[in-house]
Amino acid sequence: xxxxxxxxxxxxxxxxxxxxxxxxxxxxxxxxxxxxxxxxxxxxxxxxxxxxxxxxxxxxxxxxxxxxxxxxxxxxxxxxxxxxxxxxxxxxxxxxxxxxxxxxxxxxxxxxxxxxxxxxxxxxxxxxxxxxxxxxxxxxxxxxxxxxxxxxxxxxxxxxxxxxxxxxxxxxxxxxxxxxxxxxxxxxxxxxxxxxxxxxxxxxxxxxxxxxxxxxxxxxxxxxxxxxxxxxxxxxxxxxxxxxxxxxxxxxxxxxxxxxxxxxxxxxxxxxxxxxxxxxxxxxxxxxxxxxxxxxxxxxxxxxxxxxxxxxxxxxxxxxxxxxx
Amino acid sequence: xxxxxxxxxxxxxxxxxxxxxxxxxxxxxxxxxxxxxxxxxxxxxxxxxxxxxxxxxxxxxxxxxxxxxxxxxxxxxxxxxxxxxxxxxxxxxxxxxxxxxxxxxxxxxxxxxxxxxxxxxxxxxxxxxxxxxxxxxxxxxxxxxxxxxxxxxxxxxxxxxxxxxxxxxxxxxxxxxxxxxxxxxxxxxxxxxxxxxxxxxxxxxxxxxxxxxxxxxxxxxxxxxxxxxxxxxxxxxxxxxxxxxxxxxxxxxxxxxxxxxxxxxxxxxxxxxxxxxxxxxxxxxxxxxxxxxxxxxxxxxxxxxxxxxxxxxxxxxxxxxxxxx
Numbered sequence: 001x002x003x004x005x006x007x008x009x010x011x012x013x014x015x016x017x018x019x020x021x022x023x024x025x026x027x028x029x030x031x032x033x034x035x036x037x038x039x040x041x042x043x044x045x046x047x048x049x050x051x052x053x054x055x056x057x058x059x060x061x062x063x064x065x066x067x068x069x070x071x072x073x074x075x076x077x078x079x080x081x082x083x084x085x086x087x088x089x090x091x092x093x094x095x096x097x098x099x100x101x102x103x104x105x106x107x108x109x110x111x112x113x114x115x116x117x118x119x120x121x122x123x124x125x126x127x128x129x130x131x132x133x134x135x136x137x138x139x140x141x142x143x144x145x146x147x148x149x150x151x152x153x154x155x156x157x158x159x160x161x162x163x164x165x166x167x168x169x170x171x172x173x174x175x176x177x178x179x180x181x182x183x184x185x186x187x188x189x190x191x192x193x194x195x196x197x198x199x200x201x202x203x204x205x206x207x208x209x210x211x212x213x214x215x216x217x218x219x220x221x222x223x224x225x226x227x228x229x230x231x232x233x234x235x236x237x238x239x240x241x242x243x244x245x246x247x248x249x250x251x252x253x254x255x256x257x258x259x260x261x262x263x264x265x266x267x268x269x270x271x272x273x274x275x276x277x278x279x280x281x282x283x284x285x286x287x288x289x290x291x292x293x294x295x296x297x298x299x300x301x302x303x304x305x306x307x308x309x310x311x312x313x314x315x316x317x318x319x320x321x322x323x324x325x
Numbered sequence: 326x327x328x329x330x331x332x333x334x335x336x337x338x339x340x341x342x343x344x345x346x347x348x349x350x351x352x353x354x355x356x357x358x359x360x361x362x363x364x365x366x367x368x369x370x371x372x373x374x375x376x377x378x379x380x381x382x383x384x385x386x387x388x389x390x391x392x393x394x395x396x397x398x399x400x401x402x403x404x405x406x407x408x409x410x411x412x413x414x415x416x417x418x419x420x421x422x423x424x425x426x427x428x429x430x431x432x433x434x435x436x437x438x439x440x441x442x443x444x445x446x447x448x449x450x451x452x453x454x455x456x457x458x459x460x461x462x463x464x465x466x467x468x469x470x471x472x473x474x475x476x477x478x479x480x481x482x483x484x485x486x487x488x489x490x491x492x493x494x495x496x497x498x499x500x501x502x503x504x505x506x507x508x509x510x511x512x513x514x515x516x517x518x519x520x521x522x523x524x525x526x527x528x529x530x531x532x533x534x535x536x537x538x539x540x541x542x543x544x545x546x547x548x549x550x551x552x553x554x555x556x557x558x559x560x561x562x563x564x565x566x567x568x569x570x571x572x573x574x575x576x577x578x579x580x581x582x583x584x585x586x587x588x589x590x591x592x593x594x595x596x597x598x599x600x601x602x603x604x605x606x607x608x609x610x611x612x613x614x615x616x617x618x619x620x621x622x623x624x625x626x627x628x629x630x631x632x633x634x635x636x637x638x639x640x641x642x643x644x645x646x647x648x649x650x
Binding site: 039042051064065066067068069071072073074075076078079080082083086087088098099100101102103159160162163164189192193194195196 | 360361362365367368371374375472476477478479480481488491564567568569570572573574575577578616619620622624625626628629
């Protein structure tokens with residue numbers, strides 16, 4: 001059964017990776033167009049991969065890229081859109097960001113420059129390319145509940161549920177699934193992770209949490225929207241010898257898949273995304289827009305549920321990160 | 326023969342002293358000629374708008390440096406102003422979101438800022454703690470308090486008045502630029518045209534001489550920290566306007582830019598000392614170069630390297646110039 005699932009995943013991944021080639025076969029082109037690509041930061045794998053996917057694809061389609069990086073500061077990221085507006089680009093691909101970007105999107109739209117967002121639904125966006133966040137939220141809810149036998153206390157890092165729509169979907173659906181597990185209790189208050197220094201911050205907060213909850217009083221720690229904090233959480237659990245606590249998160253970057261792949265790892269479940277493909281798909285959507293195609297408001301890119309070390313190793317390989325065997 | 330050698334030496338010192346300005350102007354010219362739409366009024370507005378928070382911060386910092394002397398380690402410095410600004414933004418955002426009026430929220434933020442300034446003043450003038458370490462510790466403490474206040478969450482702007490700071494006011498000039506220009510002019514008058522300002526400079530120039538001549542140096546230094554905290558309070562509104570609300574993690578970038586602009590400004594002063602005008606000019610130039618590099622389309626992985634190298638060169642030349650003189 002596992003082989004069938006793995007084969008299906010590989011086929012799906014192969015199919016998805018084939019999209020750029022298909023795009024070129026479709027005759028899509030950005031020849032003569034200048035496309036601004038604004039990314040909130042390039043420190044984290046996900047952001048960097050989405051950025052690389054967008055910029056490489058724009059160039060492959062014949063366009064010129066004007067790249068700007070917010071350095072993981074949402075205000076700098078928002079300001080960078082003003083620079084692109086003044087630069088007079090033909091379109092903007094905006095990767096992540098919080099509410100600070102909305103007035104900038106509005107200004108770009110008013111100036112006749114279409115905005116294509118990545119993981120940021122906005123009323124001013126022509127199209128938003130994103131993962132299937134609905135599947136991510138429900139799947140991780142089920143996996144986490146299974147990992148702790150359907151009962152116990154769970155701490156959650158959840159800084160972005162109310163401020164970022166994608167995080168609202170993921171965390172909201174995780175909580176929705178947990179409604180069917182009345183014996184699972186979410187520890188209050190919820191924890192809030194830092195944006196810029198996530199692993200170290202989460203490590204410190206987890207150590208504080210563990211000092212408040214002695215052995216046997218906490219069963220899992222979940223990160224509501226991404227997986228960088230999970231790196232620090234696992235470090236804290238290993239430092240204190242509390243690896244009986246299960247860790248779950250979302251994104252499935254190579255660093256966290258590596259941690260998951262270790263035998264006996266407390267990091268038990270994840271849902272992997274394909275950030276490079278998301279960035280590339282957004283760039284193709286820009287080309288489709290200029291070719292006169294009608295775009296849907298949202299383009300969803302498939303995700304890959306990862307449950308346990310064996311699937312982590314398989315996902316690592318399927319996503320093209322190399323081999324962990 | 327000796328006099329000719331001295332004259333040549335002085336000429337050399339003058340030339341080295343002017344090199345930072347020459348380098349900046351050369352780079353600006355290069356950027357201006359190569360970056361599309363750089364030499365436009367819109368871009369000038371953009372540069373000024375993006376530099377507003379840093380301009381306010383360096384105005385406060387330059388007062389502290391003037392009063393305490395410009396030795397980075399033992400002189401006057403206040404690294405906590407960006408954290409004060411972000412704390413004020415956080416308090417204002419939280420109180421506005423909870424339904425309180427802008428007036429009440431502003432009063433609470435002002436009280437917090439002045440309390441931070443007063444604590445700095447007491448620790449430095451009464452306990453004789455080093456300003457660098459004291460204000461760095463205060464920075465960390467204020468960030469911690471802010472994390473408690475905001476729960477490290479994004480808070481969208483709910484009051485339209487603050488948003489007006491980024492809207493056009495008259496002849497296409499945003500209200501924010503008008504207000505900051507007025508604040509800078511008032512600060513200039515206060516620091517350079519009043520007896521208090523001259524006493525402040527005398528205290529920083531030579532503490533012993535100032536004390537012998539009857540000046541109450543500790544009181545002046547304490548007042549400079551309160552002024553800096555007040556500038557932090559004002560900056561808080563611009564942080565909120567710029568980000569369309571409160572976004573966590575803004576303080577680090579602000580601190581870096583504030584320190585850079587302040588000491589870069591010294592390179593433009595004939596005596597290589599920190600001045601308010603030099604610091605303000607430094608803030609605007611840092612924003613201009615930053616926008617110029619982005620507009621040209623410099624690889625995002627190289628931008629920080631280019632900026633950092635440029636600053637190192639300017640500061641090194643400033644040091645060489647001082648030594649030659």
